[in-house]
Amino acid sequence: MTERVPILRIGDVLVVSIQFDLEDQTVLNLQEDLAEQIVARSARGVIIDITALEIVDSFVGRMLATIADVSRMLDARTVVVGMRPAVAITLVELGLSLGGVDTALDLEKGLARLRRSAQAADLA
Amino acid sequence: MTERVPILRIGDVLVVSIQFDLEDQTVLNLQEDLAEQIVARSARGVIIDITALEIVDSFVGRMLATIADVSRMLDARTVVVGMRPAVAITLVELGLSLGGVDTALDLEKGLARLRRSAQAADLA
Amino acid sequence: MSAPWSAGEEPRLLPVAHSSDVVQVRQLIRTLAQECRLSLVDQTKFITAASELARNTLVYGGGGTVRAGKAEKGGRRGVAAVFADEGPGIPDLELAMTDGWTSGGGLGLGLSGTRRLVDEFDLVTEVGVGTTITIVKWAR
Amino acid sequence: MSAPWSAGEEPRLLPVAHSSDVVQVRQLIRTLAQECRLSLVDQTKFITAASELARNTLVYGGGGTVRAGKAEKGGRRGVAAVFADEGPGIPDLELAMTDGWTSGGGLGLGLSGTRRLVDEFDLVTEVGVGTTITIVKWAR
Numbered sequence: 135m136t137e138r139v140p141i142l143r144i145g146d147v148l149v150v151s152i153q154f155d156l157e158d159q160t161v162l163n164l165q166e167d168l169a170e171q172i173v174a175r176s177a178r179g180v181i182i183d184i185t186a187l188e189i190v191d192s193f194v195g196r197m198l199a200t201i202a203d204v205s206r207m208l209d210a211r212t213v214v215v216g217m218r219p220a221v222a223i224t225l226v227e228l229g230l231s232l233g234g235v236d237t238a239l240d241l242e243k244g245l246a247r248l249r250r251s252a253q254a255a256d257l258a
Numbered sequence: 259m260t261e262r263v264p265i266l267r268i269g270d271v272l273v274v275s276i277q278f279d280l281e282d283q284t285v286l287n288l289q290e291d292l293a294e295q296i297v298a299r300s301a302r303g304v305i306i307d308i309t310a311l312e313i314v315d316s317f318v319g320r321m322l323a324t325i326a327d328v329s330r331m332l333d334a335r336t337v338v339v340g341m342r343p344a345v346a347i348t349l350v351e352l353g354l355s356l357g358g359v360d361t362a363l364d365l366e367k368g369l370a371r372l373r374r375s376a377q378a379a380d381l382a
Numbered sequence: 383m384s385a386p387w388s389a390g391e392e393p394r395l396l397p398v399a400h401s402s403d404v405v406q407v408r409q410l411i412r413t414l415a416q417e418c419r420l421s422l423v424d425q426t427k428f429i430t431a432a433s434e435l436a437r438n439t440l441v442y443g444g445g446g447t448v449r450a451g452k453a454e455k456g457g458r459r460g461v462a463a464v465f466a467d468e469g470p471g472i473p474d475l476e477l478a479m480t481d482g483w484t485s486g487g488g489l490g491l492g493l494s495g496t497r498r499l500v501d502e503f504d505l506v507t508e509v510g511v512g513t514t515i516t517i518v519k520w521a522r
Numbered sequence: 523m524s525a526p527w528s529a530g531e532e533p534r535l536l537p538v539a540h541s542s543d544v545v546q547v548r549q550l551i552r553t554l555a556q557e558c559r560l561s562l563v564d565q566t567k568f569i570t571a572a573s574e575l576a577r578n579t580l581v582y583g584g585g586g587t588v589r590a591g592k593a594e595k596g597g598r599r600g601v602a603a604v605f606a607d608e609g610p611g612i613p614d615l616e617l618a619m620t621d622g623w624t625s626g627g628g629l630g631l632g633l634s635g636t637r638r639l640v641d642e643f644d645l646v647t648e649v650g651v652g653t654t655i656t657i658v659k660w661a662r
């Protein structure tokens with residue numbers, strides 16, 4: 135039995151706040167749940183808050199990259215917020231620079247980023 | 259004998275709704291038919307509805323990317339609509355993130371996207 | 383690896399000689415994956431993997447067969463499929479398994495990508511003799 | 523290399539047989555890294571390295587153990603961890619240590635990346651016998 139991470143909604147943005155050290159299977163479940171919810175709720179954005187995460191290893195790092203790609207294919211944008219400096223340093227040294235993953239310092243800045251990009255898309 | 263997928267027209271947008279599991283040759287035919295129709299009907303947009311598709315493998319994924327590229331060169335925009343969440347996850351894991359392919363959740367959103375981009379282009 | 387077929391269940395055999403056979407393979411695998419109660423995402427991954435490999439059997443192997451059925455190992459249940467051909471074989475497996483490498487006009491994601499989509503992946507190939515690939519996905 | 527355990531300190535032993543054990547390993551290593559007063563960045567690097575290796579022990583080694591404890595050598599203090607399994611071993615170590623190379627569906631960063639994250643890295647492997655990896659991080 136693996137846990138599931140709750141997915142909240144703020145307007146058309148899905149927000150996931152990872153609050154505890156996740157088992158690999160829970161990470162995979164989250165990936166699938168998010169993809170499903172983007173479509174089910176017509177979400178335009180996803181925010182993954184990793185403020186509470188003390189480490190991000192290659193498994194979780196890969197999930198972040200996958201969610202960014204998957205959400206783009208489902209016409210939503212993903213922003214990862216709250217990455218600790220020590221986590222960023224470690225990820226780079228591990229060899230995982232998460233080039234395709236958009237980041238912001240905190241939830242508020244992440245939401246603002248998504249709002250701006252939604253406006254830009256509506257104008258386009 | 260291979261089947262051909264019908265191409266509908268809504269205004270200056272071509273709409274293809276893939277309703278069944280396609281043989282590779284049918285996929286190639288569709289690609290060619292679309293390119294021809296874009297020019298013949300002076301289409302400004304193409305919508306490929308894959309709501310009914312349970313899987314998209316690298317062959318079909320590549321067709322989507324090719325149609326997006328070809329239509330761009332013929333001054334039309336392609337939007338892929340109705341991709342299932344499980345398909346998006348699988349494509350990313352397969353290694354095909356379809357970076358150049360624009361997506362929307364459903365036909366209506368896809369048409370709205372094309373309409374906005376046509377307006378933007380007319381203003382430009 | 384020989385495929386871990388469930389005892390008492392006969393795997394189904396399909397030919398892969400024509401482009402329409404690849405469609406048949408997808409359909410058979412889909413039925414099996416549902417019967418084995420794979421999750422929707424896992425079904426999708428496994429059918430996609432099978433589609434890639436069946437196309438390779440046809441295009442590069444010059445045709446062959448697919449055997450597919452329920453699998454069981456160490457208390458886990460799932461679905462297995464074996465793609466076999468008597469084609470030219472793969473001279474440089476390391477290369478063929480590399481993302482993006484193709485000897486034809488493909489995207490070069492079939493083998494490498496398929497491996498990521500399944501739980502077990504076994505490839506036996508000999509130049510001039512043929513290629514046999516076994517994949518398994520376990521229900522969670 | 524045998525791990526340079528501090529005299530009089532018994533390293534802790536944890537099993538790595540299930541996915542949840544990997545979480546336990548991270549937690550134990552975290553406690554030790556804090557007790558050994560590693561800097562925050564060094565703690566993060568060491569826990570991350572341990573997480574990668576514990577997952578490999580589980581996935582590729584078929585399960586095994588982790589011993590972890592305080593370390594001491596030439597006046598330096600730190601934390602050490604030993605990941606041991608009796609799995610298939612690694613046939614081509616050179617290849618396995620290459621950034622991006624994976625025999626499974628991973629990113630192929632576990633071994634190569636881990637080596638960059640720690641101060642000492644020792645890998646002993648024999649095909650058919652198993653794999654033992656020792657890592658150490660010293661407090662600065």
Ligand SMILES: Nc1ncnc2c1ncn2[C@@H]1O[C@H](COP(=O)(O)OP(=O)(O)O)[C@@H](O)[C@H]1O
Nearest residue numbers: 438442443478484485486488489490491492493
């Ligand atoms: N059954 C097979 N028999 C012989 N060669 C094969 C077979 N399957 C794959 N290959 C070789 O491996 C290469 C990589 O295959 P793949 O990753 O599926 O990419 P693609 O199909 O796009 O070429 C092929 O281009 C081909 O040279």
Ligand SMILES: Nc1ncnc2c1ncn2[C@@H]1O[C@H](COP(=O)(O)OP(=O)(O)O)[C@@H](O)[C@H]1O
Nearest residue numbers: 578582583618624625626628629630631632633
């Ligand atoms: N404990 C182990 N036992 C056997 N093989 C291993 C072990 N650890 C790593 N390997 C092999 O080394 C390869 C590279 O490992 P790694 O760099 O961690 O990347 P990844 O875990 O993404 O495959 C693995 O794919 C596997 O073949």
